[in-house]
Amino acid sequence: ELLEETGYLAKKLIPVFKLPLEPSLVSSEAILFFAPDVRFSQKGKGEDVEEIAVLNVPLRKLEDFLLNSPKNVKIDLKIFGALAILRKKKLV
Numbered sequence: 001e002l003l004e005e006t007g008y009l010a011k012k013l014i015p016v017f018k019l020p021l022e023p024s025l026v027s028s029e030a031i032l033f034f035a036p037d038v039r040f041s042q043k044g045k046g047e048d049v050e051e052i053a054v055l056n057v058p059l060r061k062l063e064d065f066l067l068n069s070p071k072n073v074k075i076d077l078k079i080f081g082a083l084a085i086l087r088k089k090k091l092v
Helices: 001-007 059-067 077-088
Strands: 009-010 016-022 031-036 038-040
Touching: 001 016, 016 077, 038 077, 059 077
Parallel strands: none
Antiparallel strands: 009 038, 016 031
């Protein structure tokens, strides 16, 4: 999915945690993976209905970017929880 959606290839994927996608609606879950070393391989293809733009933000500026993102960028609230867990596990 990472390569297909974003065009980035990961040498290693570390499973971080499992989370419900829509806990109040369905019981499906997703697994968050951390990719510590990625490289751009090809342009992401995505599906026609998906609007995916890859934004490269330095880690030291990520929190500020998330809190002050441009109006055309939609931030999923799960990103804040994921960032906290990655920090707790000393992955970032």
